[in-house]
Amino acid sequence: MSALLEIRGLKKYFGLKKSFFQRERSYVHALDGIDVDLMQGETLSVVGESGSGKSTLGRTIVRLETPTEGSIRFEGQDISQLRGQGAQRLRQSVQMVFQDPYASLNPRLSVGHALAEPMLVHGKVQDRHEAREAVSQLLERVGLRPEMANSYPFAFSGGQRQRIGIARALSLGPKVLICDEAVSALDVSVQSQILNLFNQLKRDLGLTYLFITHDLAVVRYISDRVMVMYLGQVVELAPRDAFFEKRLHPYSRALISAAPLASTRRREPKIILQGEIPNAINPPSGCRFHTRCPQATAVCQAVEPALREIEPGHHVRCHLYGPAA
Amino acid sequence: MFQFITLRILKGALTFLAAITVTFLIVRLMPGDPTTAFISDSMSPQDVAALNTLLGLDRSLFEQYVLFIRNLAHLEMGQSFFFKEPVGAIIIPRLGWTLLLIGTSLFITLLIGIPLGVYTARHKGQWVDQTVSTLIVLGISIFIPLLAFLLVYLFSLTLGWTPVGGAMTPGIDDSEKLADIARHMILPTITLVIVNLAQIVLYTRTSMLDVLKEDYIRTARAKGVSDHGVTWGHALRNAMIPTVTVTGLMLGKLVAGAVLTETVFSWPGLGSMIYEAVQKQDFPLLQGAFIVLAFSVILMTLVTDLVVAWLDPRIKLQGGTTE
Amino acid sequence: MRERSFVQSFAQHSLGRIGLVGIVVMLLFGIVGPLLVPYPSGYNDATPLALPSAQNWLGTDALGLNLFDQIVWGARTSLFISVTAVLVASGIGIPLGLVSGFLGGRLGGLIDSVIEIAMTIPTLPLMILISAIAGPSVSTVAVVIGVFSWPTLARIVRNSTLKLASLPYIEAAVILGIPRRTIMFKHILINAAGPALVDLTIIMATAVLTEAGLSYLGLGDPNAWSWGGILQTAFKGGQHFHAWWLIVFPSLAIMFFVISFNLLGLGINETLNPKRE
Numbered sequence: 001m002s003a004l005l006e007i008r009g010l011k012k013y014f015g016l017k018k019s020f021f022q023r024e025r026s027y028v029h030a031l032d033g034i035d036v037d038l039m040q041g042e043t044l045s046v047v048g049e050s051g052s053g054k055s056t057l058g059r060t061i062v063r064l065e066t067p068t069e070g071s072i073r074f075e076g077q078d079i080s081q082l083r084g085q086g087a088q089r090l091r092q093s094v095q096m097v098f099q100d101p102y103a104s105l106n107p108r109l110s111v112g113h114a115l116a117e118p119m120l121v122h123g124k125v126q127d128r129h130e131a132r133e134a135v136s137q138l139l140e141r142v143g144l145r146p147e148m149a150n151s152y153p154f155a156f157s158g159g160q161r162q163r164i165g166i167a168r169a170l171s172l173g174p175k176v177l178i179c180d181e182a183v184s185a186l187d188v189s190v191q192s193q194i195l196n197l198f199n200q201l202k203r204d205l206g207l208t209y210l211f212i213t214h215d216l217a218v219v220r221y222i223s224d225r226v227m228v229m230y231l232g233q234v235v236e237l238a239p240r241d242a243f244f245e246k247r248l249h250p251y252s253r254a255l256i257s258a259a260p261l262a263s264t265r266r267r268e269p270k271i272i273l274q275g276e277i278p279n280a281i282n283p284p285s286g287c288r289f290h291t292r293c294p295q296a297t298a299v300c301q302a303v304e305p306a307l308r309e310i311e312p313g314h315h316v317r318c319h320l321y322g323p324a325a
Numbered sequence: 326m327f328q329f330i331t332l333r334i335l336k337g338a339l340t341f342l343a344a345i346t347v348t349f350l351i352v353r354l355m356p357g358d359p360t361t362a363f364i365s366d367s368m369s370p371q372d373v374a375a376l377n378t379l380l381g382l383d384r385s386l387f388e389q390y391v392l393f394i395r396n397l398a399h400l401e402m403g404q405s406f407f408f409k410e411p412v413g414a415i416i417i418p419r420l421g422w423t424l425l426l427i428g429t430s431l432f433i434t435l436l437i438g439i440p441l442g443v444y445t446a447r448h449k450g451q452w453v454d455q456t457v458s459t460l461i462v463l464g465i466s467i468f469i470p471l472l473a474f475l476l477v478y479l480f481s482l483t484l485g486w487t488p489v490g491g492a493m494t495p496g497i498d499d500s501e502k503l504a505d506i507a508r509h510m511i512l513p514t515i516t517l518v519i520v521n522l523a524q525i526v527l528y529t530r531t532s533m534l535d536v537l538k539e540d541y542i543r544t545a546r547a548k549g550v551s552d553h554g555v556t557w558g559h560a561l562r563n564a565m566i567p568t569v570t571v572t573g574l575m576l577g578k579l580v581a582g583a584v585l586t587e588t589v590f591s592w593p594g595l596g597s598m599i600y601e602a603v604q605k606q607d608f609p610l611l612q613g614a615f616i617v618l619a620f621s622v623i624l625m626t627l628v629t630d631l632v633v634a635w636l637d638p639r640i641k642l643q644g645g646t647t648e
Numbered sequence: 649m650r651e652r653s654f655v656q657s658f659a660q661h662s663l664g665r666i667g668l669v670g671i672v673v674m675l676l677f678g679i680v681g682p683l684l685v686p687y688p689s690g691y692n693d694a695t696p697l698a699l700p701s702a703q704n705w706l707g708t709d710a711l712g713l714n715l716f717d718q719i720v721w722g723a724r725t726s727l728f729i730s731v732t733a734v735l736v737a738s739g740i741g742i743p744l745g746l747v748s749g750f751l752g753g754r755l756g757g758l759i760d761s762v763i764e765i766a767m768t769i770p771t772l773p774l775m776i777l778i779s780a781i782a783g784p785s786v787s788t789v790a791v792v793i794g795v796f797s798w799p800t801l802a803r804i805v806r807n808s809t810l811k812l813a814s815l816p817y818i819e820a821a822v823i824l825g826i827p828r829r830t831i832m833f834k835h836i837l838i839n840a841a842g843p844a845l846v847d848l849t850i851i852m853a854t855a856v857l858t859e860a861g862l863s864y865l866g867l868g869d870p871n872a873w874s875w876g877g878i879l880q881t882a883f884k885g886g887q888h889f890h891a892w893w894l895i896v897f898p899s900l901a902i903m904f905f906v907i908s909f910n911l912l913g914l915g916i917n918e919t920l921n922p923k924r925e
Contacts, residue, residue, distance in 0.1 A: 062823050091825035104816040108838040118824040168820065340765045347769070351778055462663075462914065466906040468857060470864050470879060471899040581772030585861050599773060600865055603780045611780060615773045622770045 004176055004208050005038035005061065010070035010080075012053075012060050016281070029280045030056040032232035034070070035307065038176065043202065043209040045219040045240075047255065048229035051277045054212045057229070058178040061210070062096050063087060074176075092122060095169040099181035101161035105153040111164055112149030115139075118171050138167040141204075143197060159190035163197065170201070178210045183218060195222050216259035220244060225313075228252050231280055231288045234307055237315040248316045250293050287319065295320060329634060337627040344619040348612055349393050353386065397616070412613035416595065420617055422492060423594030427583055429510065430517035435572070438522050442529025446537065457526065464523025469582055472519060473589035476512050487511050490591035513590045520582050521575060528571045566636050573629035576622045664915015667849075670908025678727035681720035688713040688721065688873065697891050707893040709881065715893060719901050721873040726905055729790040729859050730852035736794025737801050737851055742844065744798070745805025746832040750813050760806065766799040775858070779867040786869045789859055797851045804847050808840035842920040849913030853906040860902050875902050 012031040030053045038044055046054045059065045061072060063082065072080045079090050098104035106114060115138055116131035118124075125131045136146035142163040153161055162182065169177055179198070183191040195218065201207055211222060219226055219240070226243040228236040228251065236249040247253045254271040273292045278284055284291050290300040300319050307317040400413050445454040481489045488494065492509050493502070580596075587596035595614050602610040696712040706715035748759035775792050782788055812818055813836070821831045856875075862868055863876025864883070875898040882894040 064819060064823060088825045091823065096820070096823050098816040098820060100816060104820060106817045106821075106835055106839070109835070117826065121824075121826055121830075165820075168824070172824070336761070336764070340768045343765050344769045347774065348777065351774070351781065462907060462910055466853065466857075466903055466910050468860055468899055468902045468906075470861075470883070471895070471902075474883075474895060577768070577770045577772075580770045581858075581861070584772055584776070585864065588865065599776055603776060604866060606780070608781070611777055615777055618770055618773050623768055626768050 002040050003037040004040050004075060005210075006071075006073040007034050007036050007038075007061075008071050008073075010034040010057075010060065010072060011068045012056055012065055013068045026281050029232050029283055031060065031067075032283070034232075034234055036227060036234060036237060038208060038210060040175075040208055041202075041206065042224040043198075043211055043222055044225045044227060045211045045213060045223040046227050046229060047213060047216065047219055049214065049277050051231070051280060052229040053232040053280075054229050055180055056232075058096065058180045058210060058212050062094055062178055063090065088122065092172040093174050094176045094178065095172065095174040096178045096180060097162075097166055097169050097182045100185050101158045101165065102185075104165045105161055105168075107153050110150060110152055111139075111156075114164070115149070115168050115171050118168070122172055124172060134171075138171055139164075141170070141201070142167045157190075158186055159193060162186060162190075162194055166194075166197070166201070170205070174207075176208045176210065178212070180212045181214070182211070184213060184215060191218070192221075198222065216256060228255070231277065231283055233288060233317065234315070235289065235317045237307070239313055242311070242314050246314070248310065248314070248321060249318050250295050250320070251289050287317075330631065333627060333630055333634075337623050341620055341623050344623065345393075345397065345616055346390075348615055348619075349390060352608065352612055353389065412609050415610065416598070416613050416617050419593055419595050419598050420621070422592060423583055423587065423596060424621070426510065426513055426517065426587070426592060426594055427579055430514050430521065431572070431579065433514065434518050434521045434525055437518070438525030439529050441522075442526045443533055445526070446530045446533035449534065457530075461523045461527050464519060465527070467520055467523075469516060469520060469585040470589055473512070473516050473586060476516060477589070480512060490589075492593050509592075513586050513592050516586050516590075517579070517582055521579060524571070524575060524578075532566075566633055569629050569633045569636065573626045573633075576625050576629075580618055580622055663911050664919065667908045667911030667913075667915055670904060671912060674723060674727065674905055674908060677720055678723035682724050685717045685720045688717045700893055706897050707891070709878070709891075709894055715878075715897060718873050718878055719875065719897060722875040722878065722898065722901065723905075725786060725872050725874045726856045726859070726902075729786060729793065730855040730905075730909075732787070732790035733794040733797060733855040734848050734851055736791055737797040738848065740795070741798035741801035742805050742837070743833075745802040745844075746809055746836060746840075748802070749806040749809025750828070750832050750836060752813075756806075759802070763799045763802050763806070767803065771796040772858070772861070775862065776865065776867060779862055784862075784867050784869045786859075786872045786874070789862060789867075789869070790855070793855045793858055794851075797854070801844060801847050801851065804843050805840055808843055809836055812836050812839055842916065846913045846917045846920075849909045849916070853909040853913075856902060856905050875899075 010031055011029075011033055013027040013029055016026045016028065032053075034053075034057060036044075046057060048054045056065065060067055063079070067080045070080065071078050074090065074093065079086075082090055105111075109117075112132070112135050115135045116125070116128070119131055119134055125134050132149070135149050139146050139148055144160065144163055144167070148156075148160075148164075153164070156164065166182075182198075183194050186194060198209065198211075199222065202209065209222075211218075213219060223240045225237065225239050227234055228249065230251055236243070236252050238246070238248075243252065244256065247256050251273075254273050257271040271294065273294075275292050278288070278291055284301075285304075286302045287293070287296070287300040287305050290296040293300065297319065303319070305317050305319045305322055307315050308322060309315050310321050441457065445457045448454055477489060480487045488509050490509075492506060494505050494509075583594065584596035584599055586592065587594045588600040591597060595618055599611060599614050601607075602614060696708060696710050700707040700715075706719065708714055709718070744759050744763070748756040748763075750756075775789075775796065778792055779789060809832075818831065818835060821835050822828075826835070859868065859874060860876030860879070863874050864880045866880060866884075868874055868877045868880065870877070878898040879895065882891065882898075
C-alpha cells in the first residue's frame with residue numbers, strides 16, 4: 001500500500017487585522033506542524049473539537065487555503081504551492097464533500113448542470129450529449145434516478161442533496177475525497193445510509209477518504225485509522241481498533257468517554273474536561289492540552305511533547321508515554 | 326476610534342480632491358475650446374491677459390492643474406462672466422440661502438419621517454401602514470417642478486396664502502424680516518420635505534422591521550422591558566444606523582432637489598444660481614458653484630459617517646467599517 | 649420542501665404586477681407608438697393651445713402641435729434613456745462589483761474605495777456641468793446618467809457577492825476547478841441578481857426623472873421630444889397657467905413611467921425578502 005498523500009510539517013497561520021496600537025500582527029495557529037500519510041484505499045478519520053484545525057486541514061489539502069509552511073505531496077509531487085495548470089490537474093484527483101446539504105448546491109443551477117459543468121470544464125466530456133450520459137451514470141452510482149438531473153436542489157431532501165454533492169465530487173474521477181463533516185448535518189437514519197454509500201463507493205471506485213468529523217460513532221463505523229487533533233496538532237494517530245481499545249492520549253480518552261457509543265459497558269466514569277479549548281492565537285506553553293488534562297504534570301507545562309510511535313502504527317503526543325515517563 | 330476619525334477625514338479629503346479634479350477635467354477636456362470656458366467676448370484684452378496668467382490657460386494641462394489647486398487653496402475660482410466679479414464673492418451669500426433651505430427641510434423630514442417610519446413598522450399591515458406605503462411609492466416618484474407648480478398654483482395664486490417666489494419681499498421692515506423669510510420658505514421647504522420624506526420613512530420602516538425581528542429584541546421583551554422601552558430604547562438606536570447612513574447618501578439627492586426647487590421658487594440659493602449660470606453660459610460661476618456644493622456635501626457626509634460610528638460600537642472597536 | 653420559483657412568487661405580488669402592467673403600457677407607447685403616430689413637427693394648421701378634444705386627444709401646444717403625439721414620441725425618448733443608462737451602469741457596475749467582492753484583496757478594497765468616493769460626489773450639478781459644456785443630446789444625457797449610477801449598483805453587487813463568496817457551493821466551484829470568471833459571472837451573478845435588479849429599476853426610474861429635470865432646466869436635447877422638454881417649453885412660454893394640459897399630461901406621463909418602475913422594483917424586493925410573518 002502506498003501513500004497517496006504525504007504531509008510534512010504542515011502549518012497554516014491566519015493573520016489577524018492589526019489594530020493601530022498593536023506592535024505585531026497576531027496569528028491564529030490553525031495548523032501547527034502536521035505530519036501524516038494518507039495510504040491508498042484507507043479511510044482516515046480526523047477527529048477533534050471545533051477549533052482543532054481539522055477543517056483547515058481538509059481545506060488546505062484541496063488548496064482552498066495555501067499552506068504557510070510545510071509540504072503536501074500527492075503521489076510524490078509537492079502540491080502545496082501549485083497554481084494554474086498544475087492546480088487544475090490536482091482538482092481531478094482530490095475533491096471535497098461538504099457538510100451542509102442545504103448550502104453546498106447552487107440553488108439556481110439544475111442538478112444536471114452542476115454535475116456536467118466540471119466535466120465540461122476539464123474536458124472529461126466533449127459535448128452536452130456526452131455530458132448527459134455521464135450525469136445519468138453519476139446519479140445512478142449515488143443511488144438517484146437519472147431524471148433528477150432536470151430538477152433543482154430545492155426539490156430534494158437533505159440526504160438526496162448530499163448524494164448529489166457526492167456525485168458532483170466524483171464527477172472528475174478523483175482518487176481522494178475529503179469529507180468535511182459530510183454526515184454531521186443529516187438525520188441519524190439518513191447518516192447510516194450515506195455512510196454505507198461511502199463504503200460502497202470506496203469499494204467500487206477504489207477511493208481513499210479523509211473523513212473529518214467530531215462524531216465518534218461515525219468514526220467507529222467507517223474508519224480504518226483514526227487521527228485526533230487538538231489545537232492544530234496531531235495528538236494521537238492509530239488504527240481504529242487499537243484506538244478505541246487503548247485510547248492512549250488523555251484527550252482521546254475524554255472524547256470517547258463523552259461520546260454516546262452503543263456499548264453499555266462503562267469502563268471508567270465519564271471524563272468531563274474543565275474549561276474550554278484555549279484560543280489558537282496564543283496556544284498554551286509546553287503540551288497544549290496541559291490546561292485541561294486531568295493527568296498533567298510539571299513537565300507538561302514546560303516542554304512540548306513530540307509525536308512518537310509507541311507501538312507499530314500507533315502514534316501519541318504525550319509525556320505519559322515518552323522517555324520522560 | 327482616533328484611527329477611524331483620521332481615516333475618515335482623509336477619505337473625505339480624497340473625495341473632495343476627486344470631485345474637483347473631475348470638474349477640472351470636464352471643463353478642460355470637453356469638446357470645444359477650453360478657453361471659452363473662462364474667457365468671454367465681453368472681457369477687455371487686459372482682463373484676458375490677466376486671467377490667462379491666473380489660470381495658466383496657455384500652459385500644459387498638468388501645470389494648469391497645479392495652478393488650479395493652488396488657486397483653490399486661496400479660494401480663487403476665477404471671475405464670473407456675467408457679474409464680472411470674483412466667483413467666490415458671488416457664491417458665498419447664495420450658499421447661505423441654500424444651506425438654510427436644505428437644513429430646515431432635512432430637519433423637518435427627519436422629525437416627521439423617523440417617528441412615522443417607526444410607527445408604521447410597529448403597526449405593520451394595519452391601514453396606517455398601507456396608506457403610508459402607498460404614499461411612499463408616490464413620494465419617490467414625484468417630479469419636483471410639477472409638485473412645486475401645484476403648490477404655487479394652489480397656495481399662492483388661488484388661496485394667496487404664500488408668496489410666489491423669492492426669499493424676501495423687497496423693502497420690508499427689519500423687524501419683520503425673519504417672519505417674511507419664513508413665509509417665503511414655506512412652499513420650497515414643503516416641496517423638499519415631501520420628496521425626501523418618502524425615502525426616509527421607507528428606510529426607517531425597513532430597518533426597524535429588520536431590527537424588531539432580531540433576537541436581542543425578543544430577549545429584551547422577555548426580560549420585561551416595556552414595549553415602549555423596547556422600541557425607543559433598544560431598537561431605535563440600532564435602526565438609526567441605516568437611517569443616518571441613508572441620510573448621508575441622500576445628500577446628493579437633496580442637492581439635486583434643491584437645484585430644481587430653488588429654480589421654480591426663485592429662491593436665491595446655489596441651486597438657482599447654477600440654473601442662471603447655465604442659461605448665461607457663465608462657466609466660471611458654474612464650476613465654482615459645483616466645487617462649493619461638492620465640498621458642502623462631502624463635509625455633511627463626513628459628519629453623518631462620524632455620527633453612525635458613534636452610534637455603532639462595532640465601528641469604534643474594529644477601527645474600520647462594517648460590511 | 650417545495651419552493652415556488654421566483655416568477656411564480658412575483659406574480660402573486662400585486663404591487664409588482666401593477667408595475668409590470670405599467671411598463672408594458674410604456675413599452676407599447678414607446679416602441680409601437682412612434683410607428684403609428686406622426687412625428688410632431690412643422691407648423692400645423694391646427695389651432696395652437698387648443699383644449700383636449702376629439703381631434704386632439706390631449707390638446708395642442710403653442711405651435712399647434714398635437715400633445716398626444718409629443719407624448720408618444722417622448723415615451724420613446726424616455727425608454728431610450730432609461731435603457732441606455734441601465735446598460736452603461738450595468739456594464740461598469742456589475743463586473744466591478746463582482747470582482748471587488750469575489751477577488752477581494754487589494755484590488756477589491758481599491759474598487760470599493762472608488763465606489764465610495766464616486767457615491768459621495770453630488771451628481772446633478774456635475775451632470776448640469778457636463779450637459780452645459782458638451783452640448784445637450786439625448787445620448788450624452790443617457791450615458792452620463794448611466795455613468796453616475798454605476799457606483800450604487802456596484803456597491804449592491806459587491807455586498808451580495810461578499811455574502812455569497814463564502815458559501816459552500818461557491819467554494820465547491822473553486823475546488824472543482826471552475827474558472828474564476830465563470831464563477832463570478834454565472835454562479836455568483838445568478839444569485840446576486842435580485843437586489844441588483846431592484847437597483848436597475850430604480851436607475852431606470854431615476855434616469856427619466858433626471859432627464860426631465862435637465863430638460864426643465866433647459867439642458868435637454870432640443871431635437872428630441874421629451875416630456876421634460878414639453879414642460880420646459882410650457883413654463884418658459886408662460887403658458888402654464890392657462891394651458892393646464894401642457895403641464896398635466898407630460899407630468900402624468902413622467903409619473904406613470906417612474907411609478908411603474910418603482911413598483912416593479914418594490915415587487916422584486918418583496919419577492920426576494922418576503923416579510924410575511
